[in-house]
Amino acid sequence: MEETELLIVGQGLAGTWLSFWLYKAGIPFKLIDQPGPGGASLRAAGLINPVTGRRMVTTWMIDELMPFASKAYQEVGKFLDEPVITETSLIDFFPNVQMLQAFQKRYAENPAYLLPGGNQEKFTEWFRYDLGWGSIQPCLLVNVEKLLAGWRNWLKKNNLIIESGFDFSDFRQDPEGVDYAGIHARYIVFCDGKSSVKNPYFGKLPFALNKGEGLLVEIKGLPATQSYKKGMSLVPYRENIFWLGSSYEWSFGDDLPSEKFRTGAENWLRGFLKLPYRVVEHFAALRPATLERRPFVGFHPAFPHIGMLNGMGTKGCSLAPYFARQLVDTLKGEGTINTLAVISRFEKILARPY
Ligand SMILES: Cc1cc2nc3c(=O)[nH]c(=O)nc-3n(C[C@H](O)[C@H](O)[C@H](O)COP(=O)(O)OP(=O)(O)OC[C@H]3O[C@@H](n4cnc5c(N)ncnc54)[C@H](O)[C@@H]3O)c2cc1C
Incomplete structure (x- = not known):
């Protein structure tokens, strides 16, 4: 034995x-x-985002988790001789007035991890947006693959x-x-x-398992130096490939990719992105949530x-x-x-x- x-x-x-x-x-x-x-x-985007939700709350224990994760992923990256983490930001394009106000309120009360958008025209080459943007930073991006x-x-x-x-x-x-x-x-x-x-x-x-669906999308010419969010998110994944997602379902019949998600996600992308894109993969997975x-x-x-x-x-x-x-x-x-x-x-x- x-x-x-x-x-x-x-x-x-x-x-x-x-x-x-x-x-x-x-x-x-x-x-x-x-x-x-x-x-x-x-199936994860690999993003460690310190601020989430409609009320833009700081996530549980993030002040301790983020520095720990940063060091830990650098250590394993050195061990494997392959970097697996980068520091990044998440550009938050406000999808509605409520989210714009939530950002402004949270920033006024507690500016940690937020930076109001400077030049509001900065991203118009790539995206359509009417209500401006702010930045969530720093975020960490892990190459989980x-x-x-x-x-x-x-x-x-x-x-x-x-x-x-x-x-x-x-x-x-x-x-x-x-x-x-x-x-x-x-x-x-x-x-x-x-x-x-x-x-x-x-x-x-x-x-309380939770179903998440997403797409991998080839987008040439979109800067991969940050992630982008307007309700759904686009996160750099591989060269010219962005992770698009995701859904968040507590109640589901199966763990398979659905036509409903794909149609909704592509409609969202066509409305938001000015560049051509190609869907490379559509996936679904269950998050081990509690x-x-x-x-x-x-x-x-x-x-x-x-x-x-x-x-x-x-x-x-x-x-x-x-x-x-x-x-x-x-x-x-x-x-x-x-x-x-x-x-x-x-x-x-x-x-x-x-
Ligand atoms: C669409 C989506 C997007 C996400 N994005 C993010 C994100 O950006 N940032 C973030 O922090 N989190 C994200 N998550 C959440 C994150 O993916 C999970 O919290 C995390 O992957 C859970 O890891 P785990 O090791 O517990 O489980 P898993 O990754 O599910 O690993 C379980 C492993 O166990 C193996 N296994 C299962 N049963 C058996 C068995 N009987 N015998 C042998 N092996 C077995 C499986 O093959 C698998 O390798 C996302 C999740 C989803 C679904």
């Missing part, structure tokens, strides 16, 4: 960050990930990844840890995104060898590096998990049989 300290299920942003910090801490691990198109991470592929290659080279689906019928607990398919580990941590809603140990947690909009981090109160890093919702790029590190620090006996994120807050729910 092969021995390791920790088994990880899933190599999205959560599993990538957990395994990276484990490696840095010198803690042995093995990762299992289902080959295929993957989960939500590979490069990060996940680069880290996967490294895992493969070092024989640390098993490319197959995790199957609970091969899983056993013993007093010292867990057994899975010929591997014995002291811990297992599920980083399997939407699959966790069916996890026999964690399925009772208040997940009812409380806070992540699920830590070990099961009744099964201390079984853990989870999940529930990143719309904010995986900023939450995953930070909370993966908290999990690794607690394994090293060097810290605790934020009380609003730790799984033990659901002790009563998790005590009930699945």
